[in-house]
Amino acid sequence: MLPTNGYYRRKMRQLDAQVRQLELKMEIAGSPALLPVLEELRIEREVFNLILLNRKVEGARHVVDLRRWRDANGAVALVAVDPVEDRSAALAS
Secondary structure (H helix, E strand, O other): OOOOHHHHHHHHHHHHHHHHHHHHHHHHHOOHHHHHHHHHHHHHHHHHHHHHHHHHHHHOOOOOOHHHHHOHHHHHHHOOOOHHHHOHHHHHO
16 A cells, blocks of 8 residues: 555654754764765655645546545655665764
């Protein structure tokens, strides 16, 4: 079963917190090595935002195509793995 809109909103909040944490680490340490991870987190956040936006647009139609709403017009395929869990080790260091 595909995640709900609430799930995607939670993931966006988690990504926002991780981005802020990385930005703070970069500010303090001045380490440019964290830039690729930071950029990946921002891209993932934009994908979640795209999913929610596509679902909102599809849900606003008079006749909703549940298949298109469910997969956010193909945007869900961009999130095949859980990016937050995969990067938790990188953030801990």
